[in-house]
Amino acid sequence: MWNEVDIFQKRKINFNQLIPYGFIKKENQYIYTQNLLNNTFQVIITIDSHSNIHSQVIDLAFHEEYTNFRIKQQAGDFVTQVREELLAIFNDIKEQCTTPQDFIFPQTNRISQYINNQYHVSPQFPWENDFESGIFRHPDNQKWFALIMNINKKKLNGEDKNIEVINLKLNQEDISHLIQQNGFYPAYHMNKKHWITISLDDTLLDQDIISCIDKSYQLTHPVHDWIIPANPQYYDMFHCFDHDDTMLWKQSTHLYVGDVVYLYITKPYAYILYQCQVLEIDIPYNYHDSHLQINRIMKIKRLKTYQPDEYSLEILKRYGIKTLRGPRRLTPALKNALHQ
Template sequence: MRLENELFRRLRPNIQRLIEYGFIEQSGIFQYQTKLEDTGMYARITVENNSVSGSVLDEFTDEEYIAVHTVGKKGNFATKVRTAYLSCLEDIAKNCFEKMVYSTNQANIMHEWMIYQLQDIADHPFTKSQNNKRTTDNDFTAYKPSGCDKMYALMFTIGKRKLDKKCDDEYVDAVNIKVEPSKVADLLQSPGFYPAYHMNKKH
């Protein structure tokens, strides 16, 4: 997965902040360029339709330095460039973007509908290990009706390849929801539906 996709997957751009930061807008596309200090490279960042892409190029030849996006690429220079580029992306994320609950608009709309219209309760039921400590895993959100301890839906972010091996490694938002067993077979014939199980290992 590219650095940009990982870093910005749950963020949304604030147009005014992009402009104030130095992004130039043309036909709805925002672009920003900056030097990566002590590398002889510069970064070009593009924001289009809530999607962020970027490249690193040589200051003298304008040739793209693709190693910055090569997984497992080692070496002092490659590490230096990658670190400088990541620092640039993190600063843009901090100053120009707003955090969202999920990475897709559809999932965020569903979240708001369940919370504000249905007045359901959302919480994070799982923990994960981070820096040798157990912390709340915000990638998983359970939804329960008010006054009930049993969740009816679990929303989370997952790599598409874990759902379908033919897909790429991009992240998607998914919902695990309990359905009547008699409806499972028909639902699995529809695009976007995959087999899943509830806590009791039943549909």
């Protein structure tokens, strides 16, 4: 079946170009008319404010709609001429009044634009003859943090229609919670323990999807190792993990989920006490007194506890750590030693 909508797939209507092209605006619609085949037919093209496109072909001799050109089985010379003239008109409108888009559906393109604006990453289409599946790679390590696909919703136990979806990497706790909600599904074609599929058919608000994108980006970020000093005058460092292996900690630099943090207890002890992993970041927090100001915190999990003689300040100096006045990255030599 001949369908004008297919011609405008992956195109964005430039409404400011429609009137100069010849469209007439009536209420919330733009209407364009042109005669075909030596004035024997007339095409009426309507574009509404949501970019929906509809057309009618009128037989001017009988003043009734002509639909044979839409029927695939109709293949005579006459109907072929009608199709060719219509296609030329639509292609010209596409050229003059639209701009290319990476994806078909409006929410998908809004999400893709967010990723580009926020992380300066554009989709890649690496598969031959598949221009609908776009991957987004982390710029620091080229790992995927998002995959957009066009699939039939029946594959997600939905209705029989094509939609675009995005696959994102999340932690298992988030996945098990989200797939109970409408619009979230166990990952299609990816590891269901670590990935989730989200529909991009405006079932969900953009912001709900964006928060998942940000988490996926963090989870696929290269892991960095930090050493962070902790003053025992202000923190009960020796008992902070007595009841739970996780705790909230002041965040004074930008870290990512998955980063490894070594808590160094300052004088009079002066040694690395804990190895921890970052579970959550940028949690809003408002605290200040005469000694301390905290605007955000992170959630960390203890992985290991060290003995005082393992990584004392004297030993750290051998690995290039001379002083510790604030959070800093590990030197390569210290990183290798700690990872061993």
